[in-house]
Amino acid sequence: MSNYNDNPFASSHSLDANPFDDPQDDHNARLEQIRQREADLERRETELNKRADQIRAHGRKNWPPFFPIIYHDIKEEIPEASRSLITRLYQLWLVLLVTLIINMIACIFILVAGSADGGRDVGSSIGYLFVISATSFLLWYRPIYNGYMKEQSLYYYLYFFFGGFHLLFSIYMIIGIPSTGSAGLIQTVQMFSRHQWAAAVLALIATIGWLAQGLGNAFYYRLIYAHHTAAGHTMEKAKTEFAAHGARAYFTRG
Template structure:
């Protein structure tokens, strides 16, 4: 009966979890009160809170640091600029030493002159040997023409100082010097130089056209019509009777004009003889001209603009 008196729902001491020794030890131990873990309470010290000093730099220090940074950057930029300039100088020196790169050498100006040479010419390198003599004589004629025009200005300056009525001739002489000196070099000497260098038919024909006009001008200058600014023979004979000194200067200029006229006729025949042996022709000149014109970008742009304008005009008319 004792088995029936036992409560089936009662747990034995061994099975009661609250009677476990580890649990009862914790429950019976002295626990620190919750008040000791109050988070706002400071332990060990009752001194008031002290603000820490700021570690940010002063404005003067910031300005000094910025200035030092700017100086550093400026020095770096100057160093890079010097390096670029040095490299550019090295490239220029390398180009001068390379055989394929040609540096302009005319007019022969001194090194300190700010204006640099505009053209390159070398008769022995660029002109065939059979044409070098004629080409050099054309160059000497161009230089002689410039010298004659300069002496012509001096002659009329002396004449104008002596006789004030010749002021118009002095002004025209100065105009001829400033006009014919560069035009002679660019309009007939450089074309004949290019013609001999590249065997260009178009350059030959351009030279013949311009140089024939130059021959006529040389003859007019040698004649010396009064009021035209040329110290030729006619005006020289009229002046030499009244002023021997000025007349002597004008005689020398008239001789140079006559020499230029004679040499121009001779050289025109010599260039024409060389032209006949180069195989140049009028058909080749036309081809070179057409190729040069059609390959020109300005001409291409102008032709495209004209075609576009014509197409738009036709469209508007159709509408």
């Protein structure tokens, strides 16, 4: 029986449909979407398996990659609004590490070039490479990392104290006084004046490195101080947090 509400003149075909479309193209497009989804799932599964293996082998420790001793994940632990700042600070720490290596190599070339204080420079530069790289990470980078992760006053004051010392150390290394282990400005000028080109170029690169990471750290030091003030962090809060948590909270997320 026919329905009186039906329009006998209505077309059974959609007006939106293009009669010239090739059904095979739609089929191929759907297959391509399925393949992309499968590839994404496989990639995610591989990443999860790799992370699971990492956790089984080292717990949540993942840094440094060649010998994990702490957990370090800016994307996971730092709030989105602060990730770019902490990422830049981490990059500045990497610049510092590279600068320490170049500084040591430059001091070796300065010694070979016949500098009277070259032996002291090499010895001090080797010490800087191991001591400054470790202490800078632990004493100013890690505190501000924890500060933005936990938003606790104690970590900000640790950063300001040791970060301030690092800025002074950077100025000291930029100057480049002979026998101090710095292939800085004075050493660079001396090597150029003696036409010791290899030592001069390496010392110049080291000087630029010290200058770049020093200026970068000074810029972010100011930004972090402004954030610390706006957030209402105080020394009294820092003392209370230290009394409550102590040193055990240094590397933890709690």
